[in-house]
Amino acid sequence: MRRVFQIAAAVCSALAAEPPLVIQNAQVLTVTKGSFRGSVVIRNGKIAEAGEKTLVPLGAHVIDAGGQYLMPGIVDCHSHIAADSINEGSVSVSSMVSIEDVLDPEDIAIYRALAGGVTTANILHGSANAIGGQCVVIKLRWGKDARGLLFAGAKPGLKLALGENPKRQGYAPAQGRSPRYPATRMGVEDVIRQAFAEAKAYRQAWREYQDKVARGENAIPPRRDLRLEPLVEVLEGKRLVHAHCYRADEILMLLRLAEEIGFRVKTLQHVLEGYKVAKEIAAHGAGASTFSDWWAYKVEAYDAIPYNAALMLRKGVLVSLNSDSAELMRRLNTEAAKTLKYGGLTEEEALSLITINPARQLEIDDRVGSIEPGKDADLVLFDKHPLSSYAKVQKVFIDGELYFDRDRDLSARPEREQRRKALVEREREAEKKQPSRTRDRDTERPQ
Amino acid sequence: MKSATTCLSAWLALAAAALPQTVLIRGATVHTVSGPDIASGSVLIRDGKIAEVGVVVKAPKQARVLEAKGLHLYPGMIDSATDLGLAEITSVRETVDIREIGDFKPQLRTIIAVNSASEHIPVTRANGITSAVVLPEGGIISGQAAVIHLDGWTWEEMAARPSVAMVLQFPVIQQTPAERTGPSERRIPYAEAKKRYEARLRELDDWFERARRYQRARQAPASGLRPDLQLEAMLPVLERKLPVVIHAVREKAIREALAFAERQKIRIILAGARDADKLAAELKAKDVPVILPRVLELPLNEDDPYDRPFTLPAALHKAGVRFAFATYSSSFSRNLPYQAATAVAFGLPYQEALRGLTLYPAEIWGLNELGSVEPGKLANLILADGDLLEVRTQIKHVFVRGKEVDLNNKHTTLYEKYRNRP
Numbered sequence: 001m002r003r004v005f006q007i008a009a010a011v012c013s014a015l016a017a018e019p020p021l022v023i024q025n026a027q028v029l030t031v032t033k034g035s036f037r038g039s040v041v042i043r044n045g046k047i048a049e050a051g052e053k054t055l056v057p058l059g060a061h062v063i064d065a066g067g068q069y070l071m072p073g074i075v076d077c078h079s080h081i082a083a084d085s086i087n088e089g090s091v092s093v094s095s096m097v098s099i100e101d102v103l104d105p106e107d108i109a110i111y112r113a114l115a116g117g118v119t120t121a122n123i124l125h126g127s128a129n130a131i132g133g134q135c136v137v138i139k140l141r142w143g144k145d146a147r148g149l150l151f152a153g154a155k156p157g158l159k160l161a162l163g164e165n166p167k168r169q170g171y172a173p174a175q176g177r178s179p180r181y182p183a184t185r186m187g188v189e190d191v192i193r194q195a196f197a198e199a200k201a202y203r204q205a206w207r208e209y210q211d212k213v214a215r216g217e218n219a220i221p222p223r224r225d226l227r228l229e230p231l232v233e234v235l236e237g238k239r240l241v242h243a244h245c246y247r248a249d250e251i252l253m254l255l256r257l258a259e260e261i262g263f264r265v266k267t268l269q270h271v272l273e274g275y276k277v278a279k280e281i282a283a284h285g286a287g288a289s290t291f292s293d294w295w296a297y298k299v300e301a302y303d304a305i306p307y308n309a310a311l312m313l314r315k316g317v318l319v320s321l322n323s324d325s326a327e328l329m330r331r332l333n334t335e336a337a338k339t340l341k342y343g344g345l346t347e348e349e350a351l352s353l354i355t356i357n358p359a360r361q362l363e364i365d366d367r368v369g370s371i372e373p374g375k376d377a378d379l380v381l382f383d384k385h386p387l388s389s390y391a392k393v394q395k396v397f398i399d400g401e402l403y404f405d406r407d408r409d410l411s412a413r414p415e416r417e418q419r420r421k422a423l424v425e426r427e428r429e430a431e432k433k434q435p436s437r438t439r440d441r442d443t444e445r446p447q
Numbered sequence: 448m449k450s451a452t453t454c455l456s457a458w459l460a461l462a463a464a465a466l467p468q469t470v471l472i473r474g475a476t477v478h479t480v481s482g483p484d485i486a487s488g489s490v491l492i493r494d495g496k497i498a499e500v501g502v503v504v505k506a507p508k509q510a511r512v513l514e515a516k517g518l519h520l521y522p523g524m525i526d527s528a529t530d531l532g533l534a535e536i537t538s539v540r541e542t543v544d545i546r547e548i549g550d551f552k553p554q555l556r557t558i559i560a561v562n563s564a565s566e567h568i569p570v571t572r573a574n575g576i577t578s579a580v581v582l583p584e585g586g587i588i589s590g591q592a593a594v595i596h597l598d599g600w601t602w603e604e605m606a607a608r609p610s611v612a613m614v615l616q617f618p619v620i621q622q623t624p625a626e627r628t629g630p631s632e633r634r635i636p637y638a639e640a641k642k643r644y645e646a647r648l649r650e651l652d653d654w655f656e657r658a659r660r661y662q663r664a665r666q667a668p669a670s671g672l673r674p675d676l677q678l679e680a681m682l683p684v685l686e687r688k689l690p691v692v693i694h695a696v697r698e699k700a701i702r703e704a705l706a707f708a709e710r711q712k713i714r715i716i717l718a719g720a721r722d723a724d725k726l727a728a729e730l731k732a733k734d735v736p737v738i739l740p741r742v743l744e745l746p747l748n749e750d751d752p753y754d755r756p757f758t759l760p761a762a763l764h765k766a767g768v769r770f771a772f773a774t775y776s777s778s779f780s781r782n783l784p785y786q787a788a789t790a791v792a793f794g795l796p797y798q799e800a801l802r803g804l805t806l807y808p809a810e811i812w813g814l815n816e817l818g819s820v821e822p823g824k825l826a827n828l829i830l831a832d833g834d835l836l837e838v839r840t841q842i843k844h845v846f847v848r849g850k851e852v853d854l855n856n857k858h859t860t861l862y863e864k865y866r867n868r869p
Contacts, residue, residue: 108749109745111753112745112746112753115753115754275861275862275865276865276868278865279868293781293782294778295778295858296535296536296537296566296567296777296778297536297537297538297778298536298537298538298539299536299538299539301536302536303861305857305858305861305862306858307858307861307862307866311862311865311866326745327743327744327745330745330753331743331789334785334838337837337838337839338838340838340839341838341839341840341841342858342862343862387838387839388837388838389785389788389789389791389792389836389837389838390788390791390792390836390837391792392792392793409752409753413752416750420750
C-alpha cells in the first residue's frame with residue numbers, strides 16, 4: 001500500500017514539475033481583468049495564459065473545472081498562524097525579534113486555512129508593545145519546512161501597536177511584573193518617537209563612518225544595534241510598517257508622527273475607526289486592513305461598524321479584509337461578501353479586498369492577488385461563486401502545485417482514522433506498562 | 448411653528464406605526480417553514496398575530512398594505528444561545544453579567560439583567576433575529592435562562608419566557624481554569640484536576656439529593672420548614688416542568704450528562720455539544736435535543752477533519768437528532784443565519800437549516816407561538832430581498848409581535864454620520 005503511494009507521489013511530482021497544467025471550463029474571476037468562462041494555463045508554477053479560448057499545450061495535464069469558480073488565492077494581511085510565539089512582551093520596543101525565527105510549519109492551522117482558500121499570509125508579531133517585532137510573509141506550502149513557507153522576495157515588515165494593548169502593561173501589569181512604560185496613548189506616541197530618534201542618530205553614525213572610510217580615513221565602525229536596524233530599514237523604505245490601531249485619534253496621531261519622522265505607514269491594521277478619518281488615511285497613503293464586522297469586544301472596538309471597509313474604500317483608501325484568527329481565516333470569502341451587504345460594494349470590489357488589495361499592501365501584487373499571465377499560479381477552485389454562503393473550496397494551487405484537494409482529503413480519511421486509532425492503542429498499551437507516563441508528561445508541558 | 452407641527456405629526460405617525468397594526472403583506476414568496484412555500488402569497492397580521500396566510504387574502508378596512516413583490520417572507524430567526532443584554536463590551540467587566548460567583552445558583556434569573564437599551568439588540572434584529580435565548584454561564588448550576596423578543600422598552604416587555612430552562616455546566620477534568628482571572632494563571636496537575644472533577648460530580652449529585660429532600664419536607668404537613676430560595680428554585684426541575692440545559696462539549700461529558708439525566712429523571716437539552724456526532728444514536732434514542740455548538744468554529748481536536756464543525760448539523764440530522772442553531776455571543780448573534788448556511792454547504796438539507804433557525808428552536812424551547820408562518824402564531828416575521836442564508840441578502844422589514852421595528856441601529860447611525868463627513 002505504502003509503495004503504491006510512493007510511486008503515485010513520485011509520478012505526481014514528476015508531472016507537476018514538467019508538463020504544463022490547464023484548468024479548463026472554469027468560471028474565471030480574475031479580479032483585475034473581469035470574469036469569463038474559460039481556461040488558465042500554468043507553466044513552471046506561473047500563469048502562462050488566461051482566456052476564453054486557450055490552446056492546450058502538448059502533454060499538458062488537464063483539469064476540467066466543470067463550470068466551477070476559479071479565483072486568485074486569498075491573501076490574508078493579518079495572521080498569527082504558523083508561529084511558535086508572537087509576543088515578546090517584556091519591553092516596549094522589541095524590533096530585534098522576528099517571527100521568521102519561530103515559524104512553525106507543522107501548525108495544523110496552515111492546512112485549515114488552505115482549505116479555506118488562503119495561499120499567502122502576513123504573519124505578524126503581536127500587539128503588546130508600541131514597537132513590536134519583525135513580520136514575515138509566507139505562502140501556505142503545507143508539508144514544506146519553515147524555510148519552504150517563506151514568500152521569497154516579499155518585503156519584511158515591522159509591527160507597531162497603538163491603544164489599549166501596548167499600554168496595558170503600564171496600568172495592569174501581569175502578576176509579578178512591575179508596570180512598564182507607557183500606560184497612556186500619550187506614552188505610546190513618545191515611545192515610537194524616541195525609538196525613531198535613536199534610529200536616526202544610529203543611521204547618522206553609520207553614515208559618518210562610511211564617509212570616513214570612503215575618504216580613506218581611519219575609522220571605527222559604530223557598534224551594531226539589532227534593535228535599531230529594522231527601524232533604519234523602515235526609514236529607508238526597505239521594511240513595511242504594519243500598525244495595530246483602533247481609534248480615530250490614535251490613527252491620526254500615527255499618520256502625523258510618521259510624516260514628522262519621515263516614513264509612510266504601509267498598513268493600518270484593524271483600524272476599526274478608520275471610517276472616521278478615511279480622508280486623512282487616504283491622503284497619507286496608508287493601506288487599511290480591517291475586520292468585516294467584529295465589534296464590542298473591547299472599548300476601542302465599540303464604535304466599529306461593518307460598513308468600515310466600504311466607507312474607507314469609497315473615500316479612496318486601499319482596503320483589505322484580514323482574519324487575525326485561525327478560524328476566520330477559513331472563510332475570508334464570505335467575510336468579503338459582507339461588504340456587498342454593508343456598504344454596497346460590487347462583487348469585484350469585494351473580491352479585491354481579499355486578493356489584489358492585500359497583495360498591494362504587502363507590495364507583492366506583481367506576484368499574486370489576481371489571475372494574470374506572469375503571476376504565480378496561486379489559485380482556488382470553489383464549487384459555487386466565492387461570495388456565496390454555500391461556496392466550498394475544492395482545490396488550492398500554490399505555484400501551480402496542488403496543496404489542497406477536497407476529494408483527496410475525503411478519500412484519505414478512513415486510512416487516517418485507522419492510523420489515529422493505532423496510535424491511541426499504542427499509547428494505551430504503554431500506559432498499562434508504565435502507568436501515568438503520558439499524564440506526567442502532560443503536566444510538565446510548559447504553558 | 449409649522450416645523451413644530453410637522454415634527455409632531457411625524458412623531459405621531461411613528462408612534463402609530465409602533466403600535467400593533469393590521470398589516471397585509473402582499474405578493475411575497477412565503478416560506479412557511481412548517482409547510483410548503485407559497486410562490487406569491489399574502490400574510491395578514493392582526494393584534495400581533497398571524498391572522499391569515501394564503502395565495503389571496505383580502506385586506507380588511509384600514510389595514511396597511513405592504514406590497515412585497517420580489518421579497519421573501521420568513522418567520523423571525525431564534526438564536527438559541529446568546530449573551531444578548533448581558534454583555535455590552537466583553538473586555539469590560541462592569542458591562543458583563545454572565546457569570547455569578549458560587550457553584551449552585553439555581554435562583555438566579557438572567558431575564559432581570561437583560562439591558563433592554565443594549566446596542567446589541569437593534570444591531571442583531573436588523574439582520575432578522577427576532578428572539579433569543581439568554582443563558583448564564585457561571586459555576587455548576589448557573590441559573591435560569593430566558594427567552595426574549597428583540598423589541599421592548601423594558602426586559603419585562605421583552606420577555607417571551609422569563610424562565611425557560613435551568614442551566615448546568617457539566618463538570619469536566621480541567622487543568623486550566625474556565626475563566627482566566629490573570630495572565631499568570633497556572634495549569635494544575637492532571638491528578639489534582641481529576642480529583643477536583645470527581646468532587647464536583649459528587650457535589651452535583653448531592654445538590655440534587657438535597658433538593659429532593661427539601662421537596663419531600665415541603666410536602667410534609669406542618670414540618671416547620673424554613674423556605675430556602677436556592678432549593679425552592681430547583682422544584683420545577685425536579686417536577687420536570689423546567690428542562691435543564693446541560694453544557695457538555697466532549698464525548699465523556701455528554702455521556703455522563705445523559706447518565707446523570709437518567710439518574711435524576713430530569714428533562715434535558717444539550718448545549719455546546721461538539722462531540723454530539725459521536726453519540727448521535729444515543730441522543731436520538733433518548734430524544735435529547737441539541738443546541739448546536741457554533742458551526743463556524745475550528746475543529747475540537749488537532750487531528751479532526753478540517754470540516755468537522757461544518758458537518759456536525761448534517762450528521763445529527765441524519766441520525767434524527769433534534770437541533771437548533773446558536774451563536775453563544777451577543778456581538779456575533781446577527782451572523783446566526785451563516786452558521787446554518789455553512790451547514791447546508793456541508794450536507795444539511797436547506798429546509799432543515801431553515802427549521803433549525805425557526806421551527807426547531809421553537810419546539811425545543813416550548814415556544815408554540817413561534818417558528819413558522821401559520822395562522823394563530825405570533826407575527827415575528829421578516830422580509831428579505833433574497834435567500835435568508837446568503838450573506839449578501841438584505842433584510843427589508845422586521846416585525847416583532849406584529850409591530851414593525853426600526854432597523855436603524857448604532858452601526859447605521861455611525862455609517863450615515865461619517866459617510867456625510869465633508
